[in-house]
Amino acid sequence: MSDMNANRAFVRSDMLPEQAPPALETGVVKWLRENLFSSWINTILTLVSFALIYWVAQIIVPWAVFGIWDAGSLTECRAIRDELYGVSDGHGGGVACWAVIAERWPQIIFGFYPSDLYWRPILAFALFWVAITPVLFEGAPRQLLVVTVAFPFVAVALLWGNVGGPIAVALGFALGWAIYKFATPAIGQLAGTIATIVVPILYWILLSGYIGDGLSAILPGLEPVGSSRFGGFLLALVIGISCIVLSLPIGIMLALARQSDLFIINKSAVVFIEVFRGVPMIVWLFSASLLLGYFLPEGMDPDDLVRVIILITLFSAAYIAEVIRGGLAALPRGQYEGADSLGLDYWQSMRLIILPQALKISIPGIVSTFIGLFKDTTLVVFIGLLDPLKGLSDAIRATTEWNGIYWELFIFSGAIFFIFCFGMSQYSQYLERKLATDRR
Structure with missing residues (x-):
């Protein structure tokens, strides 16, 4: 019996083969x-x-x-529908009449921009993607930053055909850079910074218009296109891109101003932010259309599109300022103290330590504000501009061929808005994942 126990193995010498997990798991x-x-x-x-x-x-x-794509009018579309599907209900039901999109998509995209000049907004849009590539993606060639800097001026020249105006505006930036570079060492950092900001603004208000008109008369230019010809998604993109690009730096400066210990700067920022956030955008749009000219110097009378861009930019900047202020408030006090311990001055600490972290925290709120801004460009219909959703749809339905069509135009416009807004949302999530260093 003892020999049998001695030969018995109590420890397994080989492993069982792996089993497949249960089907429910x-x-x-x-x-x-x-x-x-x-x-x-x-x-x-x-x-x-x-x-x-x-x-x-x-x-x-x-x-x-099963919608119909080949028809010249809503009546013809209904006749084809009745013949194909035996539907005769006296209205546009049954199947969609996509023929209105097939025939009028250039008008929905470009508004009343001259058809022989479509290459200009298309080229401007292509240059825009080249210009934002080095800003959005770290691996892009740094040489493309030249396109990024030049794009706003080139885009204005392409879209409006105004060559002298962008050059005159660019001279203002060159003037500010020259003051900061050469005058700041002589007059001090604070005075130099104030002069760098104030002098170009005065130049743009008082002189840039006259210089731009003079340059336009001298330089060969493109065929001019007035803002009244803009419409559809061209109008939405011009307003949306311009206001997004301009409102972000203004919002950052307002957020820093509201955090300032200087009484005048702090209270001025508070008043600006609360006034713009406390009044509906539609009121500011009417103000842009009717009242802005009374507050500008004599002889400076921008058209409705430029007025809208100015007011929507300021409106959006107020919201961006509050979003970024939340990011600044979320940072631990030790980050500020760490910047001070390194001997950094205010602007160095903001640029190198504080703002990068605050902007990372604020990414969801910033992108949400930008998406709302882009969708709110449709409100310009209330001041007579032809937005893609209401203005162009009404203009198309006002024709005898397409009087009575609704859903197809709204669905097409909504789909394009969704593509742009979904793209911004996805890039926001990509940026959050990329910058989530605390989760690695």
Whole structure:
């Protein structure tokens, strides 16, 4: 008996082969069980949701998929529909009449911009993507920053055909750089910074218009196109891009001013931010259209589009300032003390330590504000500009060919807005993941 116990192995000498996980714990089945059928109430809600989606889809999908693309008017579209599907209900139901998109998409995109000059906004839009590439993506060639700096002036020349105006404005930036570079060492940092800001502003208000007109008369230029010809998504992109690019640096300066210990600077920033945030945007749009000219110097009378860009920029900057102020307030006090311990002055600490962290914290709020701003460009319809959603849709429906069509125009415009806004949202999430150093 003892010999049998001596030869018996109590420790396994080989491992069992790996077993496949249970079917309920892997793949699609696991996801469905955990997300859709995790409890009896979730199961009921899932089934009800599927039924609702099916009911909506069986109405919308045939209407959209089997729509008519080749017709010259709504009446012709209905005749084709009746012939193909035997639908005769006296209105535009049954299937979609996408022919209005096929025929009028250039007008929805470009408004009333001259068709023989479409190459100019297309080129400006292409240059815009080249210009923002080194700003948005770290691996882009740094040489493209030349395009980034020159793009605003080139875009204005392309879109409006005004060559002298952008050059005159660029001279103001060159003037500010020259003052900061050469005058600051002689008059001191504070005085030099104030002069760098104030002198170009005075130049732009008092002299740039006359210089721009003189240069336009001398230099060969492109065919001029007035702002009244802008419309559709060209108008939305011009307003949206301009206001986004301009409002961010202004909002940063306002946020820093509101955090300042200097009484006048602090209270001026508070008044500016609260006034613009406390009044609806539509009021500022009407102010831009009707009242802004009374506050500008004599002889300086920008058109409606420029007025709208100015007021929406200031409105958006007030919201951006509060978003960034939240990021500044979220930083621990030790970050400020650490910057002081390194011997950095105010601007160095802000540029190198404080602002990068505050902007990282504020990314969701900043992008959310930008998305709202881009969608709010449709409000310009109330002051007579042809936005893509209401202004252009009404202009197309006012024609005899397409009088009575609605959903197709709204769906097309909404889809384009979704593409741009979803793109901004996705880039925001990419930037958050890239900068999430605390999670690595």
